[in-house]
Amino acid sequence: MRHLWHLRPSGTLILAIGVFTLLLFLLFTLQESPPTYEVREQPPETPKTLAGPTPPTPPARAPCHANTSVAAHPDFAGQPRQVQDFLLYKHCRDFPLLQDPPPSKCAQPVFLLLAIKSSPSNYERRELLRRTWGRERKVQGLQLRLLFLVGTASNPHEARKVNRLLELEAQTHGDILQWDFHDTFFNLTLKQVLFLQWQEVRCANTSFVLNGDDDVFAHTDNMVSYLQGHDPGHHLFVGQLIRNVGPIRVSWSKYYVPKMVTQNERYPPYCGGGGFLLSRFTADALRRAARVLDLFPIDDVFMGMCLELEGLKPASHSGIRTVGVHVPSQRLSSFDPCFYRDLLLVHRFLPYEMLLMWDALNRPNLTCGKQRQIH
Numbered sequence: 001m002r003h004l005w006h007l008r009p010s011g012t013l014i015l016a017i018g019v020f021t022l023l024l025f026l027l028f029t030l031q032e033s034p035p036t037y038e039v040r041e042q043p044p045e046t047p048k049t050l051a052g053p054t055p056p057t058p059p060a061r062a063p064c065h066a067n068t069s070v071a072a073h074p075d076f077a078g079q080p081r082q083v084q085d086f087l088l089y090k091h092c093r094d095f096p097l098l099q100d101p102p103p104s105k106c107a108q109p110v111f112l113l114l115a116i117k118s119s120p121s122n123y124e125r126r127e128l129l130r131r132t133w134g135r136e137r138k139v140q141g142l143q144l145r146l147l148f149l150v151g152t153a154s155n156p157h158e159a160r161k162v163n164r165l166l167e168l169e170a171q172t173h174g175d176i177l178q179w180d181f182h183d184t185f186f187n188l189t190l191k192q193v194l195f196l197q198w199q200e201v202r203c204a205n206t207s208f209v210l211n212g213d214d215d216v217f218a219h220t221d222n223m224v225s226y227l228q229g230h231d232p233g234h235h236l237f238v239g240q241l242i243r244n245v246g247p248i249r250v251s252w253s254k255y256y257v258p259k260m261v262t263q264n265e266r267y268p269p270y271c272g273g274g275g276f277l278l279s280r281f282t283a284d285a286l287r288r289a290a291r292v293l294d295l296f297p298i299d300d301v302f303m304g305m306c307l308e309l310e311g312l313k314p315a316s317h318s319g320i321r322t323v324g325v326h327v328p329s330q331r332l333s334s335f336d337p338c339f340y341r342d343l344l345l346v347h348r349f350l351p352y353e354m355l356l357m358w359d360a361l362n363r364p365n366l367t368c369g370k371q372r373q374i375h
Ligand SMILES: *[C@@H]1O[C@H](CO)[C@@H](O)[C@H](O)[C@H]1NC(C)=O
Pocket: 050, 051, 052, 053, 054, 067, 069, 070, 091
């Protein structure tokens, strides 16, 4: 967002008019469409039955209310905001779609579906992915499809801007899958679960899924080669395996999970959330498990919990490095395309680095074996 809205005065004026028009539009549509979270913040007109176990039922999608009985717990008041939000709303799992990709997305069988978690304002990252490793194409005759999984901004003013941005992107690229919930770190599990549910209905004929972040570099050509050796009807869940870790109990950490959320001191084995590959078989299993488990605020750990419940194991793939890259030798720079040539996925690339790397890897005359510089 920072860059996008740095516009010249004339641009700002046009934008202001645009936002104003959108506002008016929203004002009118809000009265007829299912309530959004903005409506939810007003006093509910129905009597409060907050702690009731019954989920909101169709036909009219009732807004999901905070479970205020959680706040009675003596430890609640001292928790950081994101933990409080998680506890208050974790039972809410049903959110309206704001952007839905066109049916053509999955009209043909999809070999590899790239389902990339992106924050609403990460426009530049999405653009780069569309131009580089995420480009929809056929690799060795097999269809690759791209989807960005997004929520919306917590701040209503920001939300109007990003929702309009995502609407534009959806119109242009048809690759936005957006739900009306706050796109926060502790809501990533919700995003993952809602994606799996969407996929079951709208993109069932997908052999494999790459679930990842928008700041990874994925060598999608290599991925297709690797996956061709696998049967989508069998279990596959690979990434960077993380074992023998448990909840971080220091409250300043981004990953802080208090005892109020889990008493357990161990996490099951899981794969780092930067990127992992799964088969259709495993997607079905995860969906089943997610239905019966309580949401857990850390999305990749939650996938581990789902696998464990289904009696399945995550596995390591040496080509997937979501937690820092160990450069094998002094002679290779960490940005050497020859180093990345055999990898499947590496975490933390800046948008311009993705472009450079993708270009370097696709040069027909890339020869490895001696030191090369691409910059
Ligand atoms: C609300 O919180 C209470 C206390 O933690 C819990 O027992 C109850 O099941 C929760 N209700 C819902 C709908 O999640």
